[in-house]
Amino acid sequence: MPTISQRGEQMPPSPIRKLVPYAEAAKKKGTKVYHLNIGQPDIETPKQMLDAVRHSDFKILEYSHSAGNESYRRKLVEYYNRFNISVTHEQIIVTTGGSEAIVFGFMACLDPGDEIIVPEPFYANYNGFAIEAEVKIKTITSSIDTGFALPAMADFEKAITPKTKALLICNPNNPTGYLYSKEEMEVLKELCLKYNLFLFSDEAYREFCYSGTHFSAMNLEGLEENVILMDTISKRYSACGARLGAFVTKNQAVLNAAMKLAQARLSPPSFAQIAAEAAVDLPLDYFDSIKAEYQSRRDILVQMLNEIPGVYSPNPGGAFYAMAKLPIDDADKFCQWILESFSFEGQTVMMAPGTGFYATPGLGKDEVRLAYVLNQDDIRHAMVCLAEALKVYPGNTSK
Amino acid sequence: MPTISQRGEQMPPSPIRKLVPYAEAAKKKGTKVYHLNIGQPDIETPKQMLDAVRHSDFKILEYSHSAGNESYRRKLVEYYNRFNISVTHEQIIVTTGGSEAIVFGFMACLDPGDEIIVPEPFYANYNGFAIEAEVKIKTITSSIDTGFALPAMADFEKAITPKTKALLICNPNNPTGYLYSKEEMEVLKELCLKYNLFLFSDEAYREFCYSGTHFSAMNLEGLEENVILMDTISKRYSACGARLGAFVTKNQAVLNAAMKLAQARLSPPSFAQIAAEAAVDLPLDYFDSIKAEYQSRRDILVQMLNEIPGVYSPNPGGAFYAMAKLPIDDADKFCQWILESFSFEGQTVMMAPGTGFYATPGLGKDEVRLAYVLNQDDIRHAMVCLAEALKVYPGNTSK
The missing domain is CATH 3.90.1150.10 (Aspartate Aminotransferase, domain 1)
Known part of the structure; x- marks a missing residue:
């Protein structure tokens, strides 16, 4: 056998x-x-999303564009603009869940043996995606005693090696709930510029901030070529079963590589895109x-x-x-x-x-x-x- | 940068x-x-499939089981039984398209540098999946002059190295339309047993056979531990946008490994599973x-x-x-x-x-x-x- x-x-x-x-x-x-x-x-799940699917009247459940329906990507531009995140629909690849956005990032940016630094505790499935991509997760420890604040810059620097290609954060954080401040995000920016690293930013919980406001990695000025936003509608709209996310970056070379990954798997799910497009039109409150x-x-x-x-x-x-x-x-x-x-x-x-x-x-x-x-x-x-x-x-x- | x-x-x-x-x-x-x-x-796309989604009345679009809804997997057992393919629902992992079933197979069975032998011409996206998994596609050529029949056993044997871990066929074939005979399938079985190889069988077009009947790799007696069926509903029901496939094997170790890959990405799309479950109840004609x-x-x-x-x-x-x-x-x-x-x-x-x-x-x-x-x-x-x-x-x- x-x-x-x-x-x-x-x-x-x-x-x-x-x-x-x-x-x-x-x-x-x-x-x-x-x-x-x-x-x-x-x-x-918002009724408007489910109704958009239930009231759809197409006759063939076709492949969508490998990057997702253009109409949906244009809607997402509108959505991101509300957070002062300025992107075009061509800088967005609609993915099958946030999971796929993470895998696309790992594969487009890292080769086997390359390293990603993640503050621990961290979302456990990053481990699985790293093993799939044959890359290494290296952790630096954040402590419950400081409420899981970002570890000191020196801790990151100690972990950086010639193999380090990226930093990865989840903000607000799963599993800690920690919301990174603008100042902490600036530390990550400094590290990425100093060591020429990608910043993978998993912002699955963007909407759910209770103390302080969310500062997206996409808004780090001067870091446009380094940042990859990994997003999902799963938590935002309580639509985990949709399996719909997004891979967003202004780095054209990364986009091109991710697009080839997207073409290989043909397209993200079509029903979910109908639901998600309707979601962007939900009342702002x-x-x-x-x-x-x-x-x-x-x-x-x-x-x-x-x-x-x-x-x-x-x-x-x-x-x-x-x-x-x-x-x-x-x-x-x-x-x-x-x-x-x-x-x-x-x-x-x-x-x-x-x-x-x-x-x-x-x-x-x-x-x-x-x-x-x-x-x-x-x-x-x-x-x-x-x-x-x-x-x-x-x-x-x-x- | x-x-x-x-x-x-x-x-x-x-x-x-x-x-x-x-x-x-x-x-x-x-x-x-x-x-x-x-x-x-x-x-x-069959109206019954679209109607099943349109008439659904759940309120939360939840994650499904990582292997897919049990009710759908039990329906798939019924579906496969019609082709005398005898499997249990626990031998099926519902995937996000046939694409994901192929990636699961490559990753669960091969390590970087390992080789898969595929008759060419072949479905071009196998190349992409191989690069993602860091494995090598080695081809042996089938000729248009023989209608793209399976190359001779000796051709396979010449291509086999200590790194060879699997053979991969698409049956009936994309891009050639060739339908492999039972005798050709037996040749593949002999090779797999002799060289201890997995047989990856992409049967996306099972229903569409015009000259001769389909002989599934799942029906190769004595090869149960080697065969992995990679399936999809995309072509079967003209439902490409559903992004729903299946990974089927009787090899428990492979199933366990694929299940961990499935858990990392959480679940296959939920809407599509509703449509696909209804599809199994379509009239047999x-x-x-x-x-x-x-x-x-x-x-x-x-x-x-x-x-x-x-x-x-x-x-x-x-x-x-x-x-x-x-x-x-x-x-x-x-x-x-x-x-x-x-x-x-x-x-x-x-x-x-x-x-x-x-x-x-x-x-x-x-x-x-x-x-x-x-x-x-x-x-x-x-x-x-x-x-x-x-x-x-x-x-x-x-x-």
């Missing part, structure tokens, strides 16, 4: 999904499981209530977390995630235990172990990521469960 | 799409262009009229081609492509010239130059690929144009 590739062996299993069998077993026992483990929002809802959830979650003895969670500025430090021996064990061996009033909670978001061995062992994608009551119940669980967890380190 | 990757440089531009600017210019001059260059069928229509088109195209002096096209057994040998100096020049400098009664024709489907330099220079995806009248008009064009083309070699 032929054997699979080393690449296939090395691909990491999803740290977010690996606990699913334990959650399923808990549900089979009749336990209610609060899913704070995954960024699947409970917010309804559409996000007000959504943001207010997420902010209330954040406030409840973070407050209740910090009220639990031995727990600390910095207040995240954006996205819909919070990292929390718990008084536990091992986050993987704890997250499994709370599903497998614990319930409180017939309920328990599913979280993502912190370890999955760090590359440095040992880090994140006392941290978990919580996605506040459930309604306020559910979040309250989940936090009560967590507090009760910590009281009886055999590996509680504060006892 | 940072520079793009060598991989980005090496990615080939689409040989099918590179003539688009000339076609656009011809249309601007008022010339009608018959598009025989690309496999975008003019057949309507749905393909009868579609097949009859394609067969009539093939018959007209091939007959008219062979009536042109100096032109030869073997009769393709399946898919909806034909390769034709023309009395020309250079297919790339000719395909550009016919758009740029020729029209007959205000009409011209767009074809794909043969060179784009060969890896061996010089091959395909007097060949073109024609996709019979237009109605019979349009095909007749296109063939008249082609005949007239050859009469006046300055590079006609038969003069």
Whole structure:
């Protein structure tokens, strides 16, 4: 029997999904499981988007342009202009999810063995995309004690080697919720210019900023040739299943290379482009209530977390995630235990172990990521469960 | 300014799409262009598929399972059973187009530098996927004079090296339309067993066989651990824009590796899965009229081609492509010239130059690929144009 590739062996299993069998077993026992483990929002997808698809009347579901429908790309120009991001429709390639935009960036800009520096904790799937592209993720550590602020410039410089081709940030951040300031973005700019690096900016959560305002990498003056924006509509409109994102850059050589990658896979999904084009015409106040809802959830979650003895969670500025430090021996064990061996009033909670978001061995062992994608009551119940669980967890380190 | 990757440089531009600017210019001059260059069928997507999406009533466009909705995978089991392909829903990963199934296969089974043997001419995008995966496509030549039958076993054996990990076929074939016989499939089986190779089988055109019946690689007894089926609904239901395919294998290690690739990109598109699930319930005679229509088109195209002096096209057994040998100096020049400098009664024709489907330099220079995806009248008009064009083309070699 032929054997699979080393690449296939090395691909990491999803740290977010690996606990699913334990959650399923808990549900089979009749336990209610609060899913704070995954960024699947409970917010309804805007009706206008779904209606645009439901009321469509084409007869052939054709390939679109490999870069996406021109009409949609022109709409996206309008969308980005609202954030003072000035691009043309020819600087946008519509992708199959933000995932594909990230892969296009890695492949168009890096060769096997080249390195990308990412502050950790970081979105775990960057690891998988790096292995697919045969490039290396090198991390520098941000600390929960500073709320996961950008590490010092010196830390980046220590990690830079002749193989370093890019810096990668997610802003606001998944998993930390940290919102990078204009000053921090300027540090990244300085690094990119000094060391001739690309800046990959994953801005999937642009709309969801609660403390401070979002400063896009696209607005770093003088860095136009270095910046690649990796975007998605998944979280913006609670449309994760659309699988629609965007690869945006002013660097023509990068665009040309990404376009060849786009042509090889023919086109992004057509139904989703119809929905996404309609989304740009949503009333401008559409996000007000959504943001207010997420902010209330954040406030409840973070407050209740910090009220639990031995727990600390910095207040995240954006996205819909919070990292929390718990008084536990091992986050993987704890997250499994709370599903497998614990319930409180017939309920328990599913979280993502912190370890999955760090590359440095040992880090994140006392941290978990919580996605506040459930309604306020559910979040309250989940936090009560967590507090009760910590009281009886055999590996509680504060006892 | 940072520079793009060598991989980005090496990615080939689409040989099918590179003539688009000339076609656009011809249309601007008022010339009608018959598009025989690309496999975008003019057949309507089944109404039942579009209606399933249009009548859907979910409120959140969620991620699906990374392997695709279980309900859809169970339907696919039913679909494959009709071809005596016996698989379980757990042996299927729903992909974003056939393209992603091919990439999953390359990445799960091969490491950088490993080799795949493909009979040429071959589907040009395999080149792009190989460059993405940093693997090598090695070709052995099939000839238009034998109708593009499978090259001899000895030809394969000459090409096999210690780096060879897989054979790749497209059956029925794009671009040749050749339908591999059971005997030819057995040769591939023998090779795979003897040299411990994977067999990647792209069966995008399974339904469209006119001369002979389709023999799936999945039905090669004793080769279960070697075969990976790469599938798509694009051509089957004229649903290219759905971007929905399937990766199917009984090899558990390969499935596990592909599943990790699938988890990294989260899920295949959700709208498309609704449409595709409905498609499996189409009446079983749905393909009868579609097949009859394609067969009539093939018959007209091939007959008219062979009536042109100096032109030869073997009769393709399946898919909806034909390769034709023309009395020309250079297919790339000719395909550009016919758009740029020729029209007959205000009409011209767009074809794909043969060179784009060969890896061996010089091959395909007097060949073109024609996709019979237009109605019979349009095909007749296109063939008249082609005949007239050859009469006046300055590079006609038969003069």
